[in-house]
Amino acid sequence: MDVTIEPSTVEGSAPAPPSKSYTHRAILAGGYSNSVTVANPLMSADTRATIRAVEAFGGDVTHDADAGTLEIEGFDGEPTVPDDVIDCANSGTTMRLATATAGLVDGVTVLTGDDSLRSRPQGPLLRALEQLAGRAESTRENGQAPLVVGGPLMGGSAPLPGDVSSQFVTALLFAGAATDAGVDITLQTELKSAPYVDITLDLLDDFGVSARRTGRGFSVGGRQRYRRREPYTVPGDFSSTSYLLAAGAIAGAEPVTVTGVYPSQQGDEAIVDLLGEMGAGIEWDREAGELSVTADTLSGIEASVADTPDLLPTLAVLGATAEGTTRLTDCEHVRYKETDRVAAMADALSTMGAAVEEREDELRVDGDESTLQGATLDGRGDHRIVMALSVAGLAAEGETTVTGAEHVNVSFPDFFEALEGIGTELSRTE
Numbered sequence: 173m174d175v176t177i178e179p180s181t182v183e184g185s186a187p188a189p190p191s192k193s194y195t196h197r198a199i200l201a202g203g204y205s206n207s208v209t210v211a212n213p214l215m216s217a218d219t220r221a222t223i224r225a226v227e228a229f230g231g232d233v234t235h236d237a238d239a240g241t242l243e244i245e246g247f248d249g250e251p252t253v254p255d256d257v258i259d260c261a262n263s264g265t266t267m268r269l270a271t272a273t274a275g276l277v278d279g280v281t282v283l284t285g286d287d288s289l290r291s292r293p294q295g296p297l298l299r300a301l302e303q304l305a306g307r308a309e310s311t312r313e314n315g316q317a318p319l320v321v322g323g324p325l326m327g328g329s330a331p332l333p334g335d336v337s338s339q340f341v342t343a344l345l346f347a348g349a350a351t352d353a354g355v356d357i358t359l360q361t362e363l364k365s366a367p368y369v370d371i372t373l374d375l376l377d378d379f380g381v382s383a384r385r386t387g388r389g390f391s392v393g394g395r396q397r398y399r400r401r402e403p404y405t406v407p408g409d410f411s412s413t414s415y416l417l418a419a420g421a422i423a424g425a426e427p428v429t430v431t432g433v434y435p436s437q438q439g440d441e442a443i444v445d446l447l448g449e450m451g452a453g454i455e456w457d458r459e460a461g462e463l464s465v466t467a468d469t470l471s472g473i474e475a476s477v478a479d480t481p482d483l484l485p486t487l488a489v490l491g492a493t494a495e496g497t498t499r500l501t502d503c504e505h506v507r508y509k510e511t512d513r514v515a516a517m518a519d520a521l522s523t524m525g526a527a528v529e530e531r532e533d534e535l536r537v538d539g540d541e542s543t544l545q546g547a548t549l550d551g552r553g554d555h556r557i558v559m560a561l562s563v564a565g566l567a568a569e570g571e572t573t574v575t576g577a578e579h580v581n582v583s584f585p586d587f588f589e590a591l592e593g594i595g596t597e598l599s600r601t602e
């Protein structure tokens with residue numbers, strides 16, 4: 173599907189979709205437990221991949237659409253050999269979490285994914301699993317999926333680089349709790365995307381599993397049981413919220429309010445302060461879960477995306493509409509996502525007429541030299557590129573068409589309905 177965005181003004185309110193990161197983890201923790209209810213789950217292509225993985229390992233997941241819940245009967249810490257290959261589709265989180273889970277199985281699991289996922293790095297996780305006495309191979313011996321993983325893992329100590337993906341840490345903490353010996357992770361390089369491990373620790377705690385930071389990494393004790401009696405409720409998603417806030421900040425005729433956004437461990441809450449720093453009017457009623465943004469003249473900022481890689485596309489678009497230069501630093505790991513998002517944003521914004529400079533670890537956008545013109549842009553099969561460029565289209569002169577727009581189903585299936593709901597004029601072409 174292609175979506176064509178007309179320059180529009182926006183106003184009104186939209187609910188935040190549920191957090192993708194919390195939903196993945198809640199589904200997996202439900203799988204590791206005996207039985208749990210997850211309320212307000214995100215139902216998207218990526219979280220369905222995690223549901224498939226939990227079912228492949230012997231769990232059972234029922235979606236009650238009327239109640240808005242998932243009823244999960246788990247495999248209670250003892251995953252069984254899957255009947256078939258696990259297809260993780262486009263979801264990095266699913267592949268990393270399922271790979272470590274496969275290490276607990278007394279047998280062999282094969283994992284694969286789509287073209288994008290089969291080009292993303294898995295090598296450090298494979299080496300860590302081997303270190304913990306599992307079998308872990310890339311069929312092409314290039315550190316990428318398809319993967320062949322065998323267990324059962326004993327547990328023990330695993331060195332891990334911190335600058336490729338925090339999901340390796342998350343995966344080892346989840347699985348480590350179900351090993352005999354537990355797992356101690358020693359980080360060899362500084363941890364990027366660190367708040368995502370905070371989300372993991374938060375959720376593990378809510379399922380009765382204790383894991384902790386250590387001086388040089390993280391540690392989880394073995395033989396722990398995942399248990400939760402009351403339903404687990406997923407909070408609203410701040411990465412998804414960032415597109416709605418950016419739309420309000422650059423094209424708001426009146427305030428745009430996002431509802432259902434409460435404080436949690438999501439690092440992407442940083443978008444609130446960053447928008448304020450750029451000069452947008454921003455008010456967050458944390459108790460009511462309501463976050464309002466009012467458009468104003470924006471100024472460029474310097475921001476590290478070390479902790480917040482998923483905000484890079486949103487911030488790049490904001491920078492292209494701001495006065496002065498926006499520097500987005502520490503962004504090398506943003507190149508290992510569904511696509512190389514640093515290059516993708518540099519290319520697309522340049523096509524629209526923005527002055528962009530791409531460096532290995534930094535993206536610079538000179539707003540003073542940028543007048544966005546509508547164009548036809550490749551969404552690169554990447555949900556966040558599609559959503560960010562759609563927001564850029566609001567502020568461009570003339571129409572902007574984004575191709576492959578259906579990929580929003582990965583994290584924010586109702587994105588275009590939300591954008592229309594706040595006043596965006598758009599059309600869809602199949």
Ligand SMILES: O=C(O)C1=C[C@@H](OP(=O)(O)O)[C@@H](O)[C@H](O)C1
Pocket residue numbers: 192193194265336337338339342364365368481482505
């Ligand atoms: O654990 C998670 O839920 C995620 C971690 C981050 O990835 P990396 O840790 O690979 O940077 C983030 O980009 C991704 O969207 C979701």
Ligand SMILES: C=C(OP(=O)(O)O)C(=O)O
Pocket residue numbers: 192218262263264265266482509510556583
């Ligand atoms: C990178 C992302 O997710 P994942 O790593 O799970 O594919 C994302 O949602 O931006």
